[in-house]
Amino acid sequence: MDTPLREPTFLILTALATEPMHGYGLIGEVAALSDGRVALRPGTLYGALDRLVDAGLVDVEREEVVDGRLRRYYRLTPAGEATLSSETDRLRRNVEAATARLRERATGATAPRLAGGLA
Amino acid sequence: MSDLERRYLRLLRAYPADYRRSRGAEIVGTYLDLAGPGQRWPSPADAADLLRGGLRQRLRAAGAADLLPGVRLAAVLAFLTATSLAAAWSLLELRPPADLTLPAARPFVSLGIGAWIAWLLAAVVYALAPGRWARRAVALAVLLTLGLVPAAPLVGLPRPPLFVLLPQIALGLVALGLPDALPAPLRAAPPVAVGVVALAGTNLHLLSPERFGGTYYIWTAVPVLPVAAVALLAVAVLLAAGLAVRADHRGIWAALILLTPVGLLALQPLAGAMDGARTSVAVWSELAATAVVIGVVGPALLPLALAIRRRPTRSPNLTPR
Numbered sequence: 368m369d370t371p372l373r374e375p376t377f378l379i380l381t382a383l384a385t386e387p388m389h390g391y392g393l394i395g396e397v398a399a400l401s402d403g404r405v406a407l408r409p410g411t412l413y414g415a416l417d418r419l420v421d422a423g424l425v426d427v428e429r430e431e432v433v434d435g436r437l438r439r440y441y442r443l444t445p446a447g448e449a450t451l452s453s454e455t456d457r458l459r460r461n462v463e464a465a466t467a468r469l470r471e472r473a474t475g476a477t478a479p480r481l482a483g484g485l486a
Numbered sequence: 487m488s489d490l491e492r493r494y495l496r497l498l499r500a501y502p503a504d505y506r507r508s509r510g511a512e513i514v515g516t517y518l519d520l521a522g523p524g525q526r527w528p529s530p531a532d533a534a535d536l537l538r539g540g541l542r543q544r545l546r547a548a549g550a551a552d553l554l555p556g557v558r559l560a561a562v563l564a565f566l567t568a569t570s571l572a573a574a575w576s577l578l579e580l581r582p583p584a585d586l587t588l589p590a591a592r593p594f595v596s597l598g599i600g601a602w603i604a605w606l607l608a609a610v611v612y613a614l615a616p617g618r619w620a621r622r623a624v625a626l627a628v629l630l631t632l633g634l635v636p637a638a639p640l641v642g643l644p645r646p647p648l649f650v651l652l653p654q655i656a657l658g659l660v661a662l663g664l665p666d667a668l669p670a671p672l673r674a675a676p677p678v679a680v681g682v683v684a685l686a687g688t689n690l691h692l693l694s695p696e697r698f699g700g701t702y703y704i705w706t707a708v709p710v711l712p713v714a715a716v717a718l719l720a721v722a723v724l725l726a727a728g729l730a731v732r733a734d735h736r737g738i739w740a741a742l743i744l745l746t747p748v749g750l751l752a753l754q755p756l757a758g759a760m761d762g763a764r765t766s767v768a769v770w771s772e773l774a775a776t777a778v779v780i781g782v783v784g785p786a787l788l789p790l791a792l793a794i795r796r797r798p799t800r801s802p803n804l805t806p807r
Contacts, residue, residue, distance in 0.1 A: 413516075427805065436511070439804060
């Protein structure tokens with residue numbers, strides 16, 4: 368699967384990091400993780416899950432029928448865990464770089480930054 | 487089975503049959519879990535979500551998951567071409583014939599000015615609010631362009647010729663696939679192109695007020711469309727080749743989609759070539775016959791390419807491990 372991951376994909380993998388979940392649970396968890404900003408609909412969610420299953424990042428753990436409705440539980444595979452981990456590292460590095468720059472700006476460190484060596 | 491479940495199952499027909507068998511119960515179950523108490527009908531947003539998901543799965547099954555990104559790329563290129571042409575035609579419209587006995591919708595050349603202004607406004611909407619509003623503005627511009635054909639005889643005023651209107655409508659239909667989010671330089675491109683054309687109209691030799699105005703049938707106006715056809719085709723082919731190097735096939739789909747508007751833009755030389763006489767301005771019957779051929783063959787290329795590329799439908803592996 369292409370990286371960097373799109374935000375909904377990243378949030379789906381994040382939601383599955385702690386425990387296997389079914390579609391309905393995933394929709395609620397993704398909404399909670401994003402403070403309600405990312406509201407997945409089932410058509411979109413299952414399209415994303417298909418791509419994740421094809422890429423080997425997610426697989427089906429078990430199925431059960433509740434109130435006559437089929438529920439499949441999805442879990443993160445080792446490859447999914449590795450992808451989520453490397454994406455998290457990448458985002459963390461970006462956040463740290465941005466935070467450092469903003470701190471410099473706030474403290475008034477305005478010395479010009481040299482892109483190359485001195486001539 | 488409740489009415490709501492039955493209605494969701496009906497919408498689920500948007501998906502391929504194989505996919506419905508493996509995933510249908512789960513998708514509908516999730517919709518029912520999310521449904522509010524007493525809800526009897528799927529919301530319009532749910533219906534759109536299912537139709538979009540079904541289309542995506544059908545394209546995936548046809549081995550053309552990259553078709554939708556191709557549609558969006560084609561839409562951006564088509565919109566840029568359509569707004570640039572609208573700017574050029576607006577210049578022409580602002581220069582009615584000096585001979586007052588010639589037919590004109592004074593102070594303009596024809597009724598076309600109404601449609602061209604709608605296209606220029608669509609460029610502004612696209613820069614400020616891409617997505618739904620931009621698509622609505624494009625749809626309005628297409629309808630106004632189309633509406634010129636019945637409006638002209640009703641009010642007894644001239645309109646731009648069909649060989650000008652047809653490619654504009656074809657470009658507009660492709661532009662309806664404009665994406666929701668785009669980087670700022672791409673959003674600014676159509677208004678910038680309009681500005682460049684406006685400047686060219688005052689300085690560029692062939693678009694200067696002395697040569698470009700009065701009528702759509704002057705020798706400086708007729709080649710505008712084939713030039714636009716060559717430019718659009720060249721950009722589409724170069725983009726397709728560049729993206730294909732990175733194993734990204736959306737450029738190829740975009741080029742295929744754009745072949746119909748490109749063919750209609752090149753209607754004059756293509757029609758001229760058909761009779762072997764290679765006249766620069768083809769006669770009406772040649773133009774009509776060529777337009778019909780382009781209108782049939784061009785759109786048929788896409789399903790043909792999909793059929794050639796089709797692979798056996800593969801459902802995701804949903805077996806618990």
